[in-house]
Amino acid sequence: MTMLRGRCLCGAVTWSSAGPVTRNLVCHCENCQRATSSPFTAFVGLPSDAVTWTGDVTHFESSPGTHRGFCPACGSRLYFRSDRWPEEIHIHAATLADQSGYRPDAQVVLAERAAWLDHLDAADRHEGFHKAPGGAR
Template identity: 40%
Template sequence: MWSGPRQFYRSSPKVVRSFCGACGAPASFETEVFPDETHLYAASLDDPSLYRPTAHIFWSEHLPWVEALDDLPRHEKGLQHAAQSPAGSVGHRCKS
């Protein structure tokens, strides 16, 4: 559950990020590419185990010791790049 106001920061021309104004913890990612969606960070959820991931984003930046033992799509870059790629699918995303 969200409690308290968020602060907003336009990190690039099409992206707005929100964070807790008290502690600075990241809260959400919003982009004009997905105008009806608010993407939340798993660490901000009370129980992230209630949700199942549908893809790996920024796979090109994963640490060498991280192993993904699943068959989920691996997108080398971010959501916007994945949505604009020929495959075009990034799986289910959180709706605002």
């Protein structure tokens, strides 16, 4: 078992787990897209009882039996849990303190995948912002 740790953007909420990782996946469903304002969400699945939280977490029931947790101070999305997997919590991989070892082993709900992701390989690549917001240099 690996010790995993993470936090929200502002650091008001932290989490840790020494439990086994049950899944590493990327979800392309429309609900995840809307909940995170991102084209997909990467999750680390962990046993719910193996995760320790510090700080206040606000919960939102995004659909019946589905709850999403976030930091009330900065708004960072922290996890997804569902009655479909009552013993698991799916923590957003982007909250990991060290993301270097994260490797998703599955992509799910590909029918709802954002089509524009297919064009990313053809887009210009830059180490930083190459233009100021609004197109000014």
